[in-house]
Amino acid sequence: MSEKLYPVSIEVNGERHEAQVTARLTLVDFLRDMLRLTGTHAGCEHGICGACSVLLDGEPVRSCLMYAVQTDGRSLTTIEGLAQPDGTPGALQDAFCETHATQCGYCTPGMIIAAHALLETNPAPGEQEIREAIGGNLCRCTGYQQIVDAIKLAAAKRAGSSM
């Protein structure tokens, strides 16, 4: 017998998607496998690594710890949604390139989502606040220092451009 399907209507990066999903389809699998938005990475799949972080109604959450059916009617932003309208990298993404904050790149989308959420609520964070904000995101390459530098750089650039 095939699994029961549930209709969902979910806004992702400003675009509404109607789909039929099984109850056990995680949000990260929905984004990657059904919408082909593969920027969001599936890492540990049990809520430890943070690679799958997305914004749910503007707040960072782990998309492996939600079922897609739970987000029916809600609004998501993935790493793809943080690019500029013409598809070129956004300010945070640029800052990550500039400070060499990526190595293997696996954690990067989750890091940028976490950093974006931080800067939206706290445009001028201190180092401790930055480290707390990315505390739920594991990086096994960089040692974190360049990531912290990238977020500082993005914050400074955002402050500069708004003056």
Add this chain to the structure above:
Amino acid sequence: MKAVPFEYARPATLAEACELLAAHGPEAKLIAGGQSLVPMMAMRLARPAWLIDISRLAELQCIAAPAGAPADQDGQFAVGAGVRQCVMERDPLARASLPLMARALRWVGQVQTRNRGTIGGSIVHGDVSAEIALVACVLDAMLELRDSLGVSEIPAREFFLAPMITSIAPEQCLTEIRFPVWRNLGGNALRGCAFDEVSVRHGDFALVSACAQVMLDADGRCLRAEIGIGGAAPVPLALPELGAQLVGARLDAQAISAAADAAVDLIDPEGDLHASADYRRQLARVLVGRVLRAAKEDAMSKAGVAAA
């Protein structure tokens, strides 16, 4: 890391959720934030046939102190079981009424998990090192449970039975947690509190945690104290007898050191691959000392503010 197939329901009311629980019994699990349940389902340690989503129930979202407690009784701060941890963390009224919870929440998981995880969800999960459960026990909170037949209450101190095992029945839903808000014991009495823990990494499960809330008179003498230890017993442990022993004492180095020693005699931690039983005892001793010192300093710092 994929859950077994299950069916999903999102009832519109609490009554409807309770009806579904009554119909499906142990086959069903409630899901609110899912930050503990979803990993367990991913690892197939939990295999519910039905998932009943209560995360959008407005009835579980209250966060407020009812007005008008008599001066000689503790006040009360009621928190709906479905209130997200991040909401309580930021709520100005909750921070003022329950500063110990505000301090504890900083240790709970990470930003991303606190954005989904709920106060009630952490309690019913029953992890022995859970910060929210420990605060509920230390403050002697009352838990309200509901099923399709009615409402019942149980003190948090009696709710936890063993690691991951609580006294909640499969057809019950935790609906509200009522935290006592200490009454003022005299004009110049000062309340202070502290929470501390040691874990492998911030946000991981605590190896051992401890917290304390004290009320001191203007001379620094203890009028009331509650102390608790997490991760060092089969349940989050409040130590009311230890708090009672501190009443009348000045919280000087000697009294704090004696209390920390006494606390170790009241716990019986188990060793596992993360920490031996002896190490947990040592952590408990150190952490109880730290939180008592910090709670005292927190209280005394308010005297400075009042004087200035």
